[in-house]
Amino acid sequence: MRRYLARKILIYALTFFVAVSINWLIPRLMPGDPIRTMLSRGASGDEASMERMRAYYEQTFGLDEPAWQQYLNFWTSLARGDLGISVWLFPQPVTEILLSAVPYTLALLLPATLLSWVAGNRFGAFAARSKWLDNTLLPLGYVLTATPYMWLGILLAWGLGIVAGWFPTAGPYGFGSIPGWNWPFISDLVSHWFLPFASLFLVAFGGWAIGMRNMIIYELEAEYSTYLEALGAPRRLVRRYAFRNAVLPQLTGLAVQLGTIVAGALLTEIVFAYPGLGNLILEALNNRDFFLLQGAFLFIVVGVLIANFIVDVIYVVVDPRTRTQMQGSAA
Amino acid sequence: MGNRLRWAGAALVVSLAAAGCTGGGGGEGEGGYPRAQTLYTTGTQWGPPANWNPIMNWEYTTGTVGYVYEPLFLYDPLAGEYIPWLAESEEWVDEDTYEVTLREGVEWSDGEPLTAQDVVFTYELGRFESVPYSNVWDWLESAEAVDERTARFEFETPRYQEWAYFTYSNPIVPRHLWQDRTEEEVTASANENPVGSGPYLYEDHSEDRQVYRRNPDWWAVEALDMRVAPEYIVDIVNTSNEVTQRLLTQGEVDLSNNFLPGINQTIEGNPTITSYFEEPPYMLAANTAWLVPNTTREPMDDPEFRRALASSIDLQQIVEGPYSNLVEPADPTGLLPAWQDYVDADLVEEHGFSHDPQEAESILAEAGYEDTDGDGFVETPDGDPIDLTLIVPSGWSDWMEAARIISENAQAVGINVTEEFPDQAALTDQRAAGEFDLVINNERQLSNTPWTYYDYMFRLPVQDSQNTVNFGRYENEELWDLTQELAETPVDDTEAMRATISEIQEIQLQETPIIPLWYNGLWSQYSTQHWGNWPSDAEDAPHYLPTTWRNYNQLGAVLTLTELEPAGR
Numbered sequence: 091m092r093r094y095l096a097r098k099i100l101i102y103a104l105t106f107f108v109a110v111s112i113n114w115l116i117p118r119l120m121p122g123d124p125i126r127t128m129l130s131r132g133a134s135g136d137e138a139s140m141e142r143m144r145a146y147y148e149q150t151f152g153l154d155e156p157a158w159q160q161y162l163n164f165w166t167s168l169a170r171g172d173l174g175i176s177v178w179l180f181p182q183p184v185t186e187i188l189l190s191a192v193p194y195t196l197a198l199l200l201p202a203t204l205l206s207w208v209a210g211n212r213f214g215a216f217a218a219r220s221k222w223l224d225n226t227l228l229p230l231g232y233v234l235t236a237t238p239y240m241w242l243g244i245l246l247a248w249g250l251g252i253v254a255g256w257f258p259t260a261g262p263y264g265f266g267s268i269p270g271w272n273w274p275f276i277s278d279l280v281s282h283w284f285l286p287f288a289s290l291f292l293v294a295f296g297g298w299a300i301g302m303r304n305m306i307i308y309e310l311e312a313e314y315s316t317y318l319e320a321l322g323a324p325r326r327l328v329r330r331y332a333f334r335n336a337v338l339p340q341l342t343g344l345a346v347q348l349g350t351i352v353a354g355a356l357l358t359e360i361v362f363a364y365p366g367l368g369n370l371i372l373e374a375l376n377n378r379d380f381f382l383l384q385g386a387f388l389f390i391v392v393g394v395l396i397a398n399f400i401v402d403v404i405y406v407v408v409d410p411r412t413r414t415q416m417q418g419s420a421a
Numbered sequence: 422m423g424n425r426l427r428w429a430g431a432a433l434v435v436s437l438a439a440a441g442c443t444g445g446g447g448g449e450g451e452g453g454y455p456r457a458q459t460l461y462t463t464g465t466q467w468g469p470p471a472n473w474n475p476i477m478n479w480e481y482t483t484g485t486v487g488y489v490y491e492p493l494f495l496y497d498p499l500a501g502e503y504i505p506w507l508a509e510s511e512e513w514v515d516e517d518t519y520e521v522t523l524r525e526g527v528e529w530s531d532g533e534p535l536t537a538q539d540v541v542f543t544y545e546l547g548r549f550e551s552v553p554y555s556n557v558w559d560w561l562e563s564a565e566a567v568d569e570r571t572a573r574f575e576f577e578t579p580r581y582q583e584w585a586y587f588t589y590s591n592p593i594v595p596r597h598l599w600q601d602r603t604e605e606e607v608t609a610s611a612n613e614n615p616v617g618s619g620p621y622l623y624e625d626h627s628e629d630r631q632v633y634r635r636n637p638d639w640w641a642v643e644a645l646d647m648r649v650a651p652e653y654i655v656d657i658v659n660t661s662n663e664v665t666q667r668l669l670t671q672g673e674v675d676l677s678n679n680f681l682p683g684i685n686q687t688i689e690g691n692p693t694i695t696s697y698f699e700e701p702p703y704m705l706a707a708n709t710a711w712l713v714p715n716t717t718r719e720p721m722d723d724p725e726f727r728r729a730l731a732s733s734i735d736l737q738q739i740v741e742g743p744y745s746n747l748v749e750p751a752d753p754t755g756l757l758p759a760w761q762d763y764v765d766a767d768l769v770e771e772h773g774f775s776h777d778p779q780e781a782e783s784i785l786a787e788a789g790y791e792d793t794d795g796d797g798f799v800e801t802p803d804g805d806p807i808d809l810t811l812i813v814p815s816g817w818s819d820w821m822e823a824a825r826i827i828s829e830n831a832q833a834v835g836i837n838v839t840e841e842f843p844d845q846a847a848l849t850d851q852r853a854a855g856e857f858d859l860v861i862n863n864e865r866q867l868s869n870t871p872w873t874y875y876d877y878m879f880r881l882p883v884q885d886s887q888n889t890v891n892f893g894r895y896e897n898e899e900l901w902d903l904t905q906e907l908a909e910t911p912v913d914d915t916e917a918m919r920a921t922i923s924e925i926q927e928i929q930l931q932e933t934p935i936i937p938l939w940y941n942g943l944w945s946q947y948s949t950q951h952w953g954n955w956p957s958d959a960e961d962a963p964h965y966l967p968t969t970w971r972n973y974n975q976l977g978a979v980l981t982l983t984e985l986e987p988a989g990r
Contacts, residue, residue, distance in 0.1 A: 123846070180512060180609070
């Protein structure tokens with residue numbers, strides 16, 4: 091177990107290093123100059139003072155140094171937990187901007203991912219049992235899972251928000267609300283949260299349901315199921331075993347899918363003007379805000395790695411075969 | 422204060438979401454700002470409010486200048502006059518000496534008096550090279566406080582036009598709070614909890630909004646008998662066009678300063694949505710969009726070629742197409758309607774250009790541009806093929822459409838122009854470095870004097886990197902001398918101004934170094950559901966700029982707030 095974990099951690103550390111380095115490099119390879127983009131937003135600048143300001147801010151951001159030096163600076167300040175200052179939202183520290191956006195992203199991602207996985211698996215297993223459901227609702231699942239997150243978001247906003255008027259379609263809470271621990275504000279918050287959550291949930295739900303349905307059918311046709319049935323085991327018992335086996339690939343699927351889900355959440359946030367990481371990344375890109383981009387991707391990389399790690403650990407717990415394997419190799 | 426709000430909100434979402442709780446309904450809570458006393462605005466802020474530093478004039482949070490910090494004067498471009506604001510009066514004692522007298526009894530929102538010391542201090546800040554108005558010290562000699570209310574400025578070269586621009590565009594900051602700040606603290610601090618002299622106080626902010634509350638002790642209540650109507654202003658960070666339009670029509674937003682394609686239909690069809698004019702172009706003009714040819718490249722270095730290009734463009738097609746009449750074609754001089762008095766009509770009659778493909782073709786033929794290889798496009802007189810690229814930022818759909826029309830028009834007279842849409846940051850780079858053929862730009866805004874436009878067009882010397890002016894790298898000593906002469910003409914001597922401007926226009930119209938296209942609008946549409954008496958061109962309506970854009974409060978936009986009335990009164 092210890093060797094298994096040590097190896098995993100080493101791989102994660104390597105992935106982290108490479109991913110963060112790439113995130114550092116790519117924005118810098120794009121044409122465009124963050125300081126110039128920032129200053130060109132000025133209403134009217136005198137050319138002479140503009141040149142002086144550019145020199146000043148380049149120095150402030152350390153962009154006048156050679157690239158290798160900037161790269162080293164990046165890692166040293168990262169080690170100190172300092173992600174730098176945002177160029178676009180100058181002079182806010184990147185860490186602060188991200189910390190205020192991450193809770194919104196998590197509030198969408200966590201429940202949407204977990205609930206859709208649980209509900210999708212249950213529904214898929216259930217549907218595999220019934221010809222009627224298999225023929226009606228599963229095609230819907232195929233449609234859902236093939237829908238781009240953004241498109242479903244726009245559909246929901248239009249249908250449930252604009253036409254039906256049940257839900258607000260923009261912002262984290264009403265523009266007239268003052269945040270506080272009171273019921274009107276909480277219900278306002280939840281009603282703003284619901285549509286972006288629902289669009290993420292539905293797409294993922296369709297995918298998991300289909301995956302589970304296919305796995306269950308596969309498992310029910312496996313030899314151990316036939317054997318169990320031949321022994322006269324009750325149908326429910328057979329299905330329970332099939333479900334347990336079918337969940338394993340779904341769990342691996344969750345780890346593999348995380349990246350896509352995060353990307354989907356970012357797009358959904360943009361559709362619903364939800365102030366999470368998605369909007370930040372889009373604007374940071376437009377403004378060539380290297381520091382905010384680096385920071386945002388760092389959060390995502392770390393988040394995905396942690397989630398993968400948790401899935402890895404859970405896998406060991408739920409699949410006895412991996413445990414035996416590890417014990418075997420240790421012996 | 423803002424953090425408390427952010428965290429409370431975010432923590433709530435998390436805890437609720439974790440509980441797996443879903444709900445519906447909602448809407449505006451009872452614990453909110455009273456709707457009848459709150460003005461909702463949008464259109465300026467692209468990201469979370471990040472600083473309230475009036476010195477950073479390119480990105481301070483909406484309202485920092487105007488609502489909180491105030492300048493000495495306002496300039497009202499519609500009336501063409503300077504309005505004494507913090508200042509009571511000004512005087513040029515002699516040619517090189519300027520004295521400004523402050524109003525009596527103006528106080529900062531912390532109760533300290535606003536004095537001439539503050540004015541002097543604000544200009545002394547320009548000694549820091551990172552302050553946007555640091556160039557004032559290239560021609561200003563000294564600034565001193567004569568007494569509590571009078572500040573005196575001595576000039577080396579009095580650039581009257583530019584100085585007048587400074588007196589209304591630069592907000593005064595409190596010396597007692599800023600004097601110990603380092604350069605970094607002045608130009609790179611968020612200046613949270615801003616202390617100003619204006620009609621509003623900072624109330625709160627979160628990722629997607631900024632909230633102001635009325636300052637009950639604002640000096641103008643007593644001095645000018647003026648009151649800003651809304652008790653609260655909530656400025657909302659820009660969302661997508663669709664969302665903005667929906668918020669506006671549902672009366673959730675009162676004032677939108679976004680460019681919303683097709684808003685003309687809403688204005689025509691929806692009685693609660695109005696704009697400054699009832700009919701096209703609906704909007705006031707905020708700036709001129711120019712076609713900038715790179716005059717260091719062939720054949721754009723040839724005035725005849727530039728003129729042919731200018732004559733080939735059908736502005737009406739752009740105005741009616743992508744803009745559906747929300748803008749108007751620009752005057753051949755490029756001067757905004759507010760500067761109509763300075764346009765020399767005779768010169769325009771004689772040298773001006775308009776859409777005329779035949780004229781364009783004959784100019785080309787006379788100047789020796791001919792299609793020698795038979796590909797349908799002309800070559801240079803030396804026989805080199807012409808293949809030009811017009812760049813506009815990707816995603817700016819109206820400009821992209823306009824660029825397509827310009828290319829088609831140019832191709833119709835035999836000039837091979839194709840459009841390209843690089844990403845905006847990349848375009849800014851190419852433009853600054855002079856690595857382009859043709860680019861569209863509209864960055865110079867409405868101001869107190871056409872001098873700001875001539876400075877934009879003709880500024881010399883041309884540097885390696887041209888960041889804000891003369892992108893086309895056009896070099897004409899005579900025009901630049903005239904521009905400087907204009908800068909040094911007193912602002913009240915309109916005769917002399919007109920004379921110099923006519924001289925400039927005579928050369929400009931013949932040389933066509935930069936081609937005026939259309940007047941970009943001061944995009945502004947407002948809802949009358951909750952607030953009335955909005956600015957319009959009707960006789961009994963207020964004539965101020967209905968906008969929240971940065972640096973427009975100094976142009977009197979803040980006065981719009983003093984005229985608003987709750988709807989249904």
